[in-house]
Amino acid sequence: MNQQGVRQVVGQGFGQGARWSADQVLALAPDAASRKAGSRLGGSSGSWSEAGWADGSGAVWGLCSGSGSTPYRTVVDTSGVAYKCSCPSRKFPCKHALGLLLLWAAADGAVKETAAPPEWAAQWLETRRAARPKGSSADGPAPVPGKPADPEAAGRRAARRAERVSAGATELEQRLDDLLRSGLAGAEQSGYALWEETAARMVDAQAPGLAARVRELGAIPSSGQGWPVRLLEECAMLHLLDRAWLGRELLPEALATTVRTRVGLPVSAEGPPVRDQWLVLSQQDSTDGKLTTRRIWLYGSRSGRTAQLLDFGAAGRAPGTALPVGLTLDADLVPYPGTGQLRAALGERFGPPKRAAGPPEGISTGAALRAYGVALRDDPWLGSWPATLSSVIPVPGADGVGGSRSGTADGWQLADAEGGSALPIAPGSSARTGLWKLTALSGGGPVTVFGECGHRGFTPLTAWAPGTAEAVPLT
Structure with missing residues (x-):
């Protein structure tokens, strides 16, 4: 297949209006099982009836036959984005919403454009939008900084929490000292239980940021060649954070705020809102078994x-x-x-999402490394920095199958098309299918890639082929 054919397979066009692509729809799936089930429902219109969409209202709706006699009513507000389905699923979006959106994205006439949604869909849309406070976003009220009802009581609570965090940081310093005195080799013998106990102590000290870093330390011993060096590096960064917290009164206010954030204290969005045309660069989820964290990167076309x-x-x-x-x-x-x-909070929206003109202006791999280095001066604990690489070519690992047998990205690189430098792809940062999707999109030629540049390499998240505005998620 030639390069043009590969591009057509990897990412289809938008069709009319602001219709989404299949990749954009599947990127919203809460898990792999929902993605698979939604793909089945979106692959054929046989399960659907009365499916339609109204560009003016931003609504897509349809009836999906299920195991019962009554079909499920499914409606999606694409200006939100929000979902409503009469099925009992607790996942958002459910497989029916994903299937409906995939059917709509196919642009084959199965979802017909009409002037207005049916009464049952229109009622949900009206109720949802009427409930938004003035000046709110489509998903909830815009964050408005405000003073607590009782500033003195809030100050006392903050002081008590700071004391507990300081006690936890002091205890953590002692445990790091014990580790270094006994030697790093002992960390491999003691197992993970000691680290989990230390992390629990940090949770008791109301310092979840320290607890998360301690758990990361516990996963390093026996993690592969060179683990003692990685453990020492991370211990040094944790020690730096401890000392910064204990001496925060001596730091510039902006850096002290960063330290409070890294330790895990809550910080509110503040400052004047920035209105722009924000391009959605990527969306990725991670979970620790108790909490799912969604990270969405945006780029302002006017503000840069x-x-x-x-x-x-x-x-x-x-x-x-x-x-x-x-x-x-x-x-x-x-x-x-x-x-x-x-980090920012989403405020008021002034219209439904629209098709982007293309990716942001990219930089070279060397410039991405320099940008990450500059950012580290302001935040030494920064794990990575966002960057859009222009005209890079994915180079698979030396074994030709994407690195190690575990499917990690070991050995992969993103090389500047004009030569000069390359960035290694961070080990384990992307699924093997995502890396091969990037390779197929490239077809041996240069592509634009957005991702995160860090000390272990580059994590690709989204790619654009030359000559197209279609964004292809890689996660």
Whole structure:
């Protein structure tokens, strides 16, 4: 298959209006099982009746036959994005919503465009939108900084928590000292239980950020060649964070705020909103068994700013915020404080998502490394920095099958098409299917890739082929 044919297979066009692509729809799935089940329902119109969409309202709806006599009523607000289905599933979106969106994305006439949704779908849309406070986003009220009802009581609570965090940081320093005195080789013999106990102590100290870093330390021993060096490096970074917290009064305010965030203290979005046309660069979920974290990267076409949205969902439930990769939002973002912090909160939206003109202007692999280095000066604990690489060619691992037998990205690289430098793809950062999707999209030629550049390499998240505005999620 030639390069043009590969591109047509990997990412189809939008069709009419602001219709999404299949990749954008599947990127919203809460898990692999939902993705598979939704693909089956979206592969044929046989299960659907009365399926339609109204571009003006941003609604897509349909009736899906199930095991019962009454079909499931499914409606999606694409301006939100939000979902409603009469099925008993607790996943959002459910397989019926995914199947409906895939059927709509196919643009083959199975989902017919009409002037307005049926009464049952219109009623849900009206109820949902009427419940939004003025100045809110489609998924909830815009974050508005405000003072607590009782500032003195809030100050006392903050002081008590700071004391507990300081006690936890002091205890953690002692445990790191004990580890280094006894030698790193002992960490392999003691097992994970000691690290989990230490992490639990940090949770008791109300320092979840320290607890998360301790758990990461516990996974390093016996993790492969060179683990003692990695353990020493991470211990040093944790020691630096401990000392920064204990001496936070001596730090500049912006850096002290960053330290509070890294330790795990809550920080509110503040400052004037930034309105822009925000391109959705990527959306990825991670879970620790108790909580699902969704990270969404956005790029402002006018401001040139990159921002990250974070949302959380309990175990088994996807976070509420879902933004299709490759579309743009006319919206406000409210930034969080701190040096080197790109996190923001989604504020008011001023219209439904629209098709993007293409990827942001990219940089070379060397420039991406330099940008990450500059960001580390403001936040030494920064694991990675967002970057869009232009004209890079994916180079598979030396074994020709994507690295190790475990399917990690060992040995893969992204090389500048004009030569000069290359970035290794971070081991274990992408599924093997994502890397081969990137290779197929490239067809041996240069592509534009968005991802995160860190000390272990580059994590590719989204790619664009030359000459097309279609974004292809890789996660």
